[in-house]
Amino acid sequence: MGSLAQQEKTVVGWAARDASGHLSPYTYTVRKTGPEDVVVKVMYCGICHTDIHQAKNHLGASKYPMVPGHEVVGEVVEVGPEVTKHRVGDVVGVGVIVGCCRECRPCKANVEQYCNKRIWSYNDVYTDGRPTQGGFASTMVVDQKFVVKIPAGLAPEQAAPLLCAGVTVYSPLKHFGLTAPGLRGGILGLGGVGHMGVKVAKAMGHHVTVISSSNKKRAEAMDDLGADAYLVSSDGDAMAAAADSLDYIIDTVPVHHPMEPYLSLLKLDGKLVLLGVIGEPLSFVSPMVMLGRKSITGSFIGSMDETAEVLQFCVDKGLTSQIEVVKMGYVNQALERLERNDVRYRFVVDVAGSNVEAAEVETNGAAA
Ligand SMILES: NC(=O)C1=CN([C@@H]2O[C@H](COP(=O)(O)OP(=O)(O)OC[C@H]3O[C@@H](n4cnc5c(N)ncnc54)[C@H](OP(=O)(O)O)[C@@H]3O)[C@@H](O)[C@H]2O)C=CC1
Ligand SMILES: O=C/C=C/c1ccc(O)c(O)c1
């Protein structure tokens, strides 16, 4: 018998078993704590639309059992002997990526999310051959490089959505030089990622237009989130009146949608940044981009450095995410509500405050 640190740990998570995406308790083991590993007792985990894409096999590469969850905040309960970045008792975050090759150009440039050998926090295989499992679970063991400190001044449940949604909007704004005050930005799709887009862009001093599929979120967007304008994408007159007005659009729509109505909103040199994970071809005719030198581009989460930056940015600017905290027993209802666009704006599961071994509770978020 070795010490506790040398043993595999038994963990209970909530796993999908098939493409129904239904989660239920699942017991598995996590690796022995390696020299650079951090053992994280999960406190909170946000629910991202990607969790639906993965659990329901929208991209055709899902492996089961799969414990989703990649907006993970927890407490460090153990560290390997070579860990220098984190200490027992720290509150830390884990996001979408838990491994990379450390040798390729993206890794050397500290944009490890673009490493072709990236290891996803779930639905992937770790270097030891074991499946990776995410944050809807009592514990994760993660290499210290992919663990970020949650700065003082951020509540752990508030920090969770920043680890994916927050950094996913922050990274392209920085990378594409879209941080100057006075820029006019559009946020297409006001969900978990989109609402952080409004908040981050407003904090950068931008004039922000929400472009939504309905009028339902108008008052909240303007009054609560601080948006400057609100367009309903099916309102042809309003869309025409807004033509040629935006420097960029952050597109978070998670399903197939036309490009051209949104390209029309961009000014000369405007950028359409695709963030939604859509497994079908999108289309547009070339003059839509040529006549205005417009760009259609994409962006994938953000680096570990940018993750630390966006956390501090939110502390410095006093930004909070707008969340609905639920217990693990409500996770399937939460996933269903997220899929039917019925959340303002991010569910966060109170993992530590739930009995993760208990069967699900159908009624409300306050239950186990
Ligand atoms: N590129 C990256 O690194 C990342 C990508 N993603 C991806 O971004 C997309 C958005 O994620 P997230 O913000 O968590 O998702 P949400 O479901 O929280 O938000 C998506 C929003 O898109 C709009 N929408 C339009 N049509 C639909 C539809 N048919 N079904 C659902 N929503 C619709 C809704 O806004 P409205 O009511 O205003 O129309 C909705 O709130 C997903 O595809 C996700 O996988 C997420 C994180 C990182
Ligand atoms: O939510 C974070 C992950 C986003 C993501 C982006 C692209 C892609 O192909 C994925 O499988 C996930």
Ligand SMILES: [Zn+2]
């Ligand atoms: Zn995500």
Ligand SMILES: [Zn+2]
């Ligand atoms: Zn690499």
